[in-house]
Amino acid sequence: MNSPTGAIDPMKLQTIQACLDTQFRNVTFDQKIRPTFTYHHGDHKLSWLLVIHEEFFADQMSLEELWQFIDAKVIKKILQNPGKRIQVSKYWDVTVEERIHS
Incomplete structure (x- = not known):
């Protein structure tokens, strides 16, 4: 499991970022x-x-999994819900949250 200091496996972060880089810019x-990953899409x-x-990263998934x-579930959800915050739970649930603009 990840340490209380928030250490996340850098290979998992790199894998997610590389996957997001295939569809988005400025990740x-x-x-x-x-x-949190921040990115832009199109114009x-x-x-x-x-x-x-954070507990999602503690899962013993392989980098391929x-x-x-990310490619099949998360990016699909992002593209179906442009501009909305997408969240991944520790149980691998992908949910959509409306962004509140002030």
Whole structure:
């Protein structure tokens, strides 16, 4: 399991980022509050968010399984819900959350 300091396997982060890079641009990762990937799609000026529960990374998945999950489930959900925050739970559930614009 990940340490309380928030250490996440860098190979898993690289795998997710590489997978997102196939469909999106300016993909970045930040872990200030929760593990979050920020990216842009097409000409949209607003950044889109993918938030992943930290315990998801503790799963003993292979990097290939992770790539297939992100590619088949997460990216599909992102493209079906443009501009909305997508979240992945520790149980591999992919949900959509409306972004609140202020």
